[in-house]
Amino acid sequence: MDDTDRQLISLLRDNARISVVELARKLRVARATVQNRMGRLEREGIIVGYTVRLRPDSEQHGIRAMMSIAIDGYHGEAVLRLLRGHPAVVALHTTNGRWDLMAELRADTLESFDALLNSIRAIEGIANTETSILLSTHKL
Incomplete structure (x- = not known):
């Protein structure tokens, strides 16, 4: 994992429903880069799921x-x-x-x-x- 992966995970922890387009904008990378990184992180078992946080x-x-x-x-x-x-x-x-x-x-x-x-x-x-x-x- 590099700094971009860590920033991506941080953004997803804050809001797992954020769009790929918004993630790409915040990370200043291409949308395909975000999709590829998310896919890799899921395949490697680093991201194991997405969840809902309740008050x-x-x-x-x-x-x-x-x-x-x-x-x-x-x-x-x-x-x-x-x-x-x-x-x-x-x-x-x-x-x-x-x-x-x-x-x-x-x-x-x-x-x-x-x-x-x-x-x-x-x-x-x-x-x-x-x-x-x-x-x-x-x-x-």
Whole structure:
């Protein structure tokens, strides 16, 4: 990837629906160049899809949180597999340092959020967790 590819990806991250003509104008390259680069980035698996971003307050789930998770020993793959299948876990990130994983959680009510926390903490291989409720979002 070169600087033009990185600029192209940046523009697409900002607005994945931007037209190829507009991308070419902003990058100061030919439309065919943009199409060829996008095709190559898709074939190489660098761009794996295009998505929609919603305002956080537009979603039904009223409670959003980040859970830091420490995993015992060699249970990482099993824990990841269980969390990937959990409908209230919307994103998982491996990390370095004290915590092994960060999980983004969503729930409709405090009662369902409490049950969610308890169900995750009961997963074999999870040693410790710390959860922070997200109050507001300033940048997506």
